Amino acid sequence: xxxxxxDPQALSIQEGENATxxxxxxxxxxxxxxxxxxxxxxxxxLILIRSNEREKHSGRLRVTLDTSKKSSxxxxxxxxxADTASYFCATGLIQGAQKLVxxxxxxxxxxx
Amino acid sequence: GAGVSQSPSNKVTEKGKDVELRCDPISGHTALxxxxxxxxxxxxxxxxxxxxxxPDKSGLPSDRFSAERTGGSVSTLTIQRTQQEDSAVxxxxxxxxxxGGAGEQFFGPGTRLTVL
Numbered sequence: 001x002x003x004x005x006x007d008p009q010a011l012s013i014q015e016g017e018n019a020t021x022x023x024x025x026x027x028x029x030x031x032x033x034x035x036x037x038x039x040x041x042x043x044x045x046l047i048l049i050r051s052n053e054r055e056k057h058s059g060r061l062r063v064t065l066d067t068s069k070k071s072s073x074x075x076x077x078x079x080x081x082a083d084t085a086s087y088f089c090a091t092g093l094i095q096g097a098q099k100l101v102x103x104x105x106x107x108x109x110x111x112x
Numbered sequence: 113g114a115g116v117s118q119s120p121s122n123k124v125t126e127k128g129k130d131v132e133l134r135c136d137p138i139s140g141h142t143a144l145x146x147x148x149x150x151x152x153x154x155x156x157x158x159x160x161x162x163x164x165x166x167p168d169k170s171g172l173p174s175d176r177f178s179a180e181r182t183g184g185s186v187s188t189l190t191i192q193r194t195q196q197e198d199s200a201v202x203x204x205x206x207x208x209x210x211x212g213g214a215g216e217q218f219f220g221p222g223t224r225l226t227v228l
Binding site: 042 | 116143145147153154155157160162168201203205207209210213214215216217218219220221222
């Protein structure tokens with residue numbers, strides 16, 4: 001079964017609003033990463049949060065990690081039309097060396 | 113510097129034919145990954161190469177799928193006797209080795225495979 005589950009599957013908001021996406025996972029992890037994908041092609045790494053971290057910021061991005069609940073959230077503040085994309089969480093498992101397990105993604109649409 | 117490159121960008125083939133997809137990772141990246149992404153879906157792990165170690169083939173869906181990595185650099189994913197359900201975008205990624213779990217992966221633009 002899928003390790004990462006994103007919620008919601010799709011999100012549509014107005015430009016300038018904040019967007020929050022959630023990710024839940026099942027097994028213990030070393031780290032959790034978020035990626036963005038435009039137009040169904042290559043993914044771009046956004047941020048990595050380690051299992052001993054609770055929150056991390058990068059520009060307009062804020063990621064939280066709750067290992068007790070096996071969940072993470074990605075917050076994009078002051079959204080822009082260019083943020084329209086699919087967002088995936090990926091977990092680096094303790095048992096699994098260098099592999100990442102990706103979720104199904106959240107499709108984010110920013111309306112001008 | 114150059115990123116991960118993949119070729120071809122698009123491939124249309126007939127059912128039953130063999131196809132080869134190529135990935136050229138970032139220079140110095142010892143880890144290389146292949147994923148498959150069906151329309152509107154997440155990434156499905158296929159195979160992982162790390163240096164000279166034996167590849168992790170646990171994600172290959174059938175024995176029609178194989179991959180090799182020559183000289184620790186370029187990788188080729190081969191699909192024999194293609195089926196319509198093989199139609200998907202095939203993504204390659206590379207990364208530096210890290211301690212403490214998987215690190216940031218750098219993705220290529222993908223190859224869109226269509227099997228008629």
